[in-house]
Amino acid sequence: MARLEMLPEEAMSPAQKDAVAEVVAGIRGRVPAPMIAWLRNVELANRGQRLGELLRFKTTLEPRISELAILLCARHWTSHHEWTAHKREGLKAGMDHEVIAAIAARRAPVLRDEREQVVYDIATVLLPKGRIPQALYDRGIAVLGEQGMVELVAILGFYCMVSLTLNAFELGIPGSIVPEFEDPEFPAP
Template identity: 30%
Template sequence: MSEPKAPRLTPLPEDQWTGEMREMFEPTIKTFGRVFNIFTTLGRHPKLLKRWMVFANHCLLKSSLTPRDRELVILRAGWLSHSEYEWAQHNRIGLEAGLSQEEIDRVKEGGDAAGWSDSEKALLVAVDEVLDKKNLSDTNWEALTAHYNEQQILDIIFTAGNYALLAMALNTLGVEVDDGV
């Protein structure tokens, strides 16, 4: 199976944004000075974008995970899903969340790589298991519950799932990495 060589859906030009889309994009514009390709591409289906953004906002900004743990989940899901876009965006965000470049690079090796704490190992193995097996082993469930509460475990599962779904869309649609990322 080949990946698209060019975007299958191009980002929606600004002159085609609805008022509601402009409102949705306003926080991103205020924070980053622009709207990223993922949002303007999904903007071709405004109802889907609106509903997905509520969930994605929870995973990225409102979850019970620390920013560091959240980025470990997202980076691992992006790596396993072969998402160049997610990896590029969250490499930068991971650094801002306190991960070192060495740790970000080590995410590629998974939870069994040397250097992770017990909680980080459980977190990374959980991403591997839920994306590969669509389940968690009893062993890793016990490891997770030793370090994370129920809400955090739910956020681990749903964040991994959201970013796997997003990677599928990014890869299928051929969304290009934003300039300067």
């Protein structure tokens, strides 16, 4: 059960109502789950949803590559709701089922090209260590370009915030429990 629920419309301030109206009228057409928490600070809700829209829909990285990065972040944080939503989006974007299954199982997937491989390599080093060795950075620039590298790092950073928000407030739970994520130290809520 979520620790925070969507504010009922009658309990929202005019600014909160405007934030909800903006996101519903946008590309998503609905309130994204982390915004349920972010609405407690309406400026965070406005800025967070706009940044998410930019990073998800308006980068130079093709959707398959963005979704790979998002799934790697979701798995890193064992974010059930993030995984459930972006597994579906990843499949729509052309990701292979086997790649998604390998990431869920924390195994190295067999990837189709150098773009996928460099995203995987960067994410699996940057997320746990917070840094990228020079050789991997140089490879990322060669494959993705400077703008693509900046966008990849921004996607990973943003989806860390999303994953932590979803986890802390148990948003999307229990409906998004991922059985293959079972962790005895932190059993699913």
